[in-house]
Amino acid sequence: DIVLTQSPGTLSLSPGDRATLSCRASQSVGGSYLAWYQQKPGQAPRLLIYATSSRPIDIPDRFRGSGSGTDFTLTIKRLEPEDFAVYYCQQYDNSVWTFGQGTKVEI
Amino acid sequence: QVQLHESGPGLMKPSETLSLTCTVSGSSISNYYWTWIRQPPGKGLEWIGYYYHSGNTNYNASLKSRVSISMDASTGQFSLRLTSVTTADTAVYYCARSDSLDYFFDSWGQGILVTVSS
Numbered sequence: 001d002i003v004l005t006q007s008p009g010t011l012s013l014s015p016g017d018r019a020t021l022s023c024r025a026s027q028s029v030g031g032s033y034l035a036w037y038q039q040k041p042g043q044a045p046r047l048l049i050y051a052t053s054s055r056p057i058d059i060p061d062r063f064r065g066s067g068s069g070t071d072f073t074l075t076i077k078r079l080e081p082e083d084f085a086v087y088y089c090q091q092y093d094n095s096v097w098t099f100g101q102g103t104k105v106e107i
Numbered sequence: 108q109v110q111l112h113e114s115g116p117g118l119m120k121p122s123e124t125l126s127l128t129c130t131v132s133g134s135s136i137s138n139y140y141w142t143w144i145r146q147p148p149g150k151g152l153e154w155i156g157y158y159y160h161s162g163n164t165n166y167n168a169s170l171k172s173r174v175s176i177s178m179d180a181s182t183g184q185f186s187l188r189l190t191s192v193t194t195a196d197t198a199v200y201y202c203a204r205s206d207s208l209d210y211f212f213d214s215w216g217q218g219i220l221v222t223v224s225s
Contacts, residue, residue, distance in 0.1 A: 035211035044201055044218050045152065050211035088152055092210030095165045097154040
C-alpha cells in the first residue's frame with residue numbers, strides 16, 4: 001500500500017501568513033487521486049481539494065492544491081482565523097485508500 | 108443534501124463484536140463507495156474498508172481478518188462489523204461516501220465514539 005508522509009508535523013503561523021503543507025507518497029499516485037481535508041476539534045473532516053488541485057464549490061480560493069507523482073502541496077494563501085486546524089492528505093490506489101498522519105496549523 | 112448518520116454502542120468490553128450502522132439520506136446508493144474510517148483519540152485517520160453498490164468489498168489489510176461491511180440498499184443503511192475488539196479499537200468511527208471517479212470522501216457522518224474498556 002502507498003504510504004503518505006506529511007510535513008511538517010506542526011506549522012506555527014499568524015493570520016495573514018502563507019501556509020505550505022507537504023505530502024509525500026512512497027510511490028507514484030496514479031490518476032491524480034490525491035485529496036486534502038481539514039479537521040477541527042470534535043468535527044468530521046471536511047473536503048478541501050480533490051484530484052490534486054480541484055476545489056469543491058464551497059471552498060474558498062485561498063486553498064490551492066498542486067503536485068504530481070510522489071510530491072503534493074496544499075497552499076493556503078492568506079490564513080484566516082478559521083483555518084487553524086489539522087490537515088490530512090489522502091490517496092487512492094488499487095482499491096485501497098490511505099491517509100497521511102496530518103499537519104497541525106496553529107497560531 | 109446528502110446526510111450520513113452513525114449509530115451503535117458507545118462502550119464495549121474486550122473480545123466483544125462491534126456493530127455500527129450508517130443511515131444514508133439524500134443520495135443514490137449506486138456508483139459510490141460506502142466506507143468506514145476511524146480515528147483513535149488524538150491520532151490520525153485510518154481507512155477501514157468499503158462496500159460498493161455492486162456488492163464488492165475491500166478492507167484494510169491490518170483489519171481484514173476481523174472486519175466486514177455490508178449494505179441494505181432498501182433501507183439506505185450500511186453496517187460495520189468488527190470482531191474480537193481490544194482497547195486498540197477505541198476510536199471515533201466515521202461513515203463516509205467516496206466518489207467513484209476521483210476517489211475522495213465528499214460526505215461524512217458526524218462520527219461516533221466507541222470505547223473498549225474492561
